[in-house]
Amino acid sequence: MKNRIALSEIAHAAPAAGGGATDPALGLLPVWKLSDLYAAKDAPAFTADLKQSETDALAFENKWKGKLAEAATKTGAGGIGEALKEYEALDDLLGKIGSFAGLTYFSDTSDPANGKFFGDVQSKLTDISSHLLFFALELNRVDDAVMDACMDRDPTAGHYRPWIVDLRKDKPFQLDDKLEQLFLEKSMTSASAFNRLFDETMAELRFDIDGEKQPLEVTLNMLQEADPAIRAKAASALSKTFSDNLRVFTLITNTLAKDKDISDRWRGFEDIADSRHLANRVEREVVDALAAAVQDAYPRLSHRYYAMKARWLGVDQLNYWDRNAPLPETPKAVIPxxxxxxxxxxxxxxxxxxxxxxxxxxxxxxxxxxxxxxxxxxxxxxxxxxxxxxxxxxxxxxxxxxxxxxxxxxxxxxxxxxxxxxxxxxxxxxxxxxxxxxxxxxxxxxxxxxxxxxxxxxxxxxxxxQKVEDMINTVVRQIAFYQFERKVHMARKEGELTSQQIGELWLSVQGESLGPAIKISEGYESWWTYIPHFIHSPFYVYAYAFGDCLVNxxxxxxxxxxxxxxxxxxxxxxxxxxxxHSELLKPFGLDATDPTFWSKGLSMIEGLIDELEALDKELG
Known part of the structure; x- marks a missing residue:
């Protein structure tokens, strides 16, 4: 059962209150209402659901543990279909509780009350999940022929066929029940703990801009300001604060990379990204082909575009902080x-x-x-x-x-x-x-x-x-991120990495992907620190490039x-x-396993650059 409370695939969240905030230039900005989940942290409904989930999990364990092989021979009452329906209901309830706790916590990670609430609920859900851990493991021990016959015979079990088929792909990498329980319970003091440390550290960081302390989002946004002086100040502030906190980010990165290495080794994954590929239900060869196609296209995409942009801005090279600078033609009006x-x-x-x-x-x-x-x-x-x-x-x-x-x-x-x-x-x-x-x-x-x-x-x-830049950020930048992660995780196998070593790996992939028109100067070596995907979801980033090329x-x-x-x-x-993915894309005549598939997707980006270049010549 997925531990939804970690929110690892979606990063962060915000307040429980509804309503909005009025900005003179932007108008009324909505604030969501988490009361659709629960009215408050101490709401009776929340307390009741948490207690009910524990009761139901224990009852589920007592009812089904050690009995799934027999259940696979039955249809209707006492069969696998019935067990799956009960398990799904529990998954939904635990997911609702976990989502509320996580979203409330991420509304303000500096609030000790939110931190305690999140930690207590996470601990409780981990304990509850330990009673459900047997289900997937035991289900995977049922003989394939028996399970296939069960799904063919029982319509309720057959409904869950896609989930069961996916689950059985995990079978070669599953450990025995006791070890799986240990991994689950220790996650709170290993990966989850360092994820939380990263989030709380990032939330508290402030960046000095002309004597004013700004949060990360506002400071990053300044890199898109028209005034080059503002962009330079923002870059300097980012570099300084990132550098001041390098020790903690280096510790987090080293710890999580080692934690993943231990897990991969015990489970028998061959490649450092294979666990992510398995979770994504995508073949390693498909991802390798994507990465190779994008890297091969660097000169035609990012290198070519940034050279054009440098010329438009009247410089030989763009400073790294000018990569997303607006063009002079960009409308300056704020969009309500x-x-x-x-x-x-x-x-x-x-x-x-x-x-x-x-x-x-x-x-x-x-x-x-x-x-x-x-x-x-x-x-x-x-x-x-x-x-x-x-x-x-x-x-x-x-x-x-x-x-x-x-x-x-x-x-x-x-x-x-x-x-x-x-x-x-x-x-x-x-x-x-x-x-x-x-x-x-x-x-x-x-x-x-x-x-x-x-x-x-x-x-x-x-x-x-701007669209070309966004696509470069989605495709080129994310594949560079993926290559950076690969280098970090491979190097970590040989021993703990220093901040300097991680920075050097970062600069190597950034220089290759951005090209000679981007000047990578002192300070940029620490910019790997703020990317949350490296922390929450190792190797997540290639999904952006996959999605962009697929959508193209x-x-x-x-x-x-x-x-x-x-x-x-x-x-x-x-x-x-x-x-x-092969089944879903087939009605459109698309096939991600085709070696030319990624080239077709990348050609759309190249076509936009061609169109941009032609328009620039037309404008003189």
């Missing part, structure tokens, strides 16, 4: 929240009214947290919670054009999560490689809608440039598709975790 909302919903509605209807619920029913504020986690995410509830979306909205794209991205996740929820708690979760499909597709719909409305050629140039190919099909594309697209999203 209502405009961003209308932009995204309009783009979604033009594709499919149902998509806009689902996304609209996030606004109407207060499922979004938008303001940027002290204590709130940086970045953005969509958290699915559980099928019996609904997803939540967090953004730090500051009115930039990229913030609109981020909103479109996260709402794409949200729509996907709502649609996949129909599969139930066990089968709704989409592997990360496909989890980015709807989000990136939502971004593309929004971008294309805005681009079509933009008639001014200079504004069009700025929009194309999917969008090309959409542009030339006959009627019915939208229906097939919704079926893909509704499938959740019930189908392999």
């Amino acid at each position: 929240w209502e405009t961003a909302k209308e932009t995204v919903l309009s783009a979604y509605g033009a594709f499919a009214p149902e998509m806009a209807d689902i996304a609209g619920r996030f606004f109407a029913e207060e499922w979004i947290d938008a303001p940027s504020r002290p204590g709130k986690a940086p970045g953005a995410f969509a958290h699915p919670t559980v099928p019996s509830a609904h997803p939540y979306v967090l953004v730090n909205y500051l009115g930039k054009p990229r913030d609109v794209m981020t909103l479109a991205h996260e709402l794409g996740h949200g729509v996907h999560q709502v649609l996949a929820g129909g599969q139930g708690a066990l089968m709704c979760q989409t592997p990360l490689t496909l989890a980015e499909t709807a989000s990136v597709f939502g971004e593309m719909l929004t971008f294309r809608t805005l681009l079509e409305k933009t008639k001014d050629k200079r504004e069009r140039k700025a929009m194309l440039a 190919s999917l969008y090309a099909v959409y542009q030339n598709a006959a009627p019915g594309f939208q229906d097939k697209y919704f079926e893909l999203l509704k499938a959740g975790g019930t189908k392999h």
Whole structure:
């Protein structure tokens, strides 16, 4: 059973209160209401559910432990189907409790009360989960032929066939029951503890800008300011604070890399990323082909684009902090929240009214947290919670054009999560490689809608440039991150790494991916420290490149598709975790195992750079 409380795949969250915050330039920014889950940390319903989950878990263990082989021979009462329904109900309940605890904690990790609440609930859920751990292990010990016959004979068991088939892929890497229980219980004082240390450290970091202490999100946002002096100050502040805290980030990185190495060794994984590939239900060869294709395209994508941008900004080389600097043609007006909302919903509605209807619920029913504020986690995410509830979306909205794209991205996740929820708690979760499909597709719909409305050629140039940069950040940057992680985890096998060694590995992959037009100067060696994916979800990052390239190919099909594309697209999203990527892509004529698949996806980025270059020549 997945320990949902860790929230490891979605990063962070924000406050439990509903309502909103008014900003003079942005308008009323919504704050979500976690009361849809529970009214408060001490709400009677929360206390009752926590107690009920413990009672139900013990009853489930007493009822089914040691009896699954016999249950596999029965149909109906006392059969595997009945056990799976009870297990799924428990998974949903524990997921709801864990989501509430985690989201409340991440609203302000500096609040000791939130930290205690999170820790206590996490401990309780770990204890409860230990009573359920036997189920997957024992189920995997049932003979394959007996299990196949059970699923064929019993419609209820057959309903869960995709989950059972996926579960049996884990079988070669599972340990005996006692060791699995030890791994589960020790996770609180190993990986989970260092994840929490990272989150609390990041939340408390402040960056000195002209004497004012700013949080991470605000400081990172300054790297997109038009004034180069502001960008330089932000970069300097980031480098200083990251460097001042290198010891703790180096300790966290070393500890988690070693912890993963121990787990991989005991479970028998051959490659350092194989556990992630298994979780993503994607073959190592497919990921290797993706990484190789992107690396081969560095000169045609990032190197070429940044050389063009340096020329536009009148320099031979861009400072590393100018990588996402706006072009002079970029509109400087702040985009109010209502405009961003209308932009995204309009783009979604033009594709499919149902998509806009689902996304609209996030606004109407207060499922979004938008303001940027002290204590709130940086970045953005969509958290699915559980099928019996609904997803939540967090953004730090500051009115930039990229913030609109981020909103479109996260709402794409949200729509996907709502649609996949129909599969139930066990089968709704989409592997990360496909989890980015709807989000990136939502971004593309929004971008294309805005681009079509933009008639001014200079504004069009700025929009194309920003989209190219976002795609480079999603594809090139994330594969560079993946290669960095590989180098760190491989080097850690030989011994503990110093901050300098980790910094050198970081600079090596950054220099290769960004190219000669980016000047990597002193200070940048510590910028690996703030990437949460390295901490929460090792090797998560290639999923972004996978999703972007996949969507580029999917969008090309959409542009030339006959009627019915939208229906097939919704079926893909509704499938959740019930189908392999090959099965889901087949109706679109796409195959990620085809060696040319990734080249097709990358060619769309190259085509946008071609279009941008032609437009630049036209403008003189």
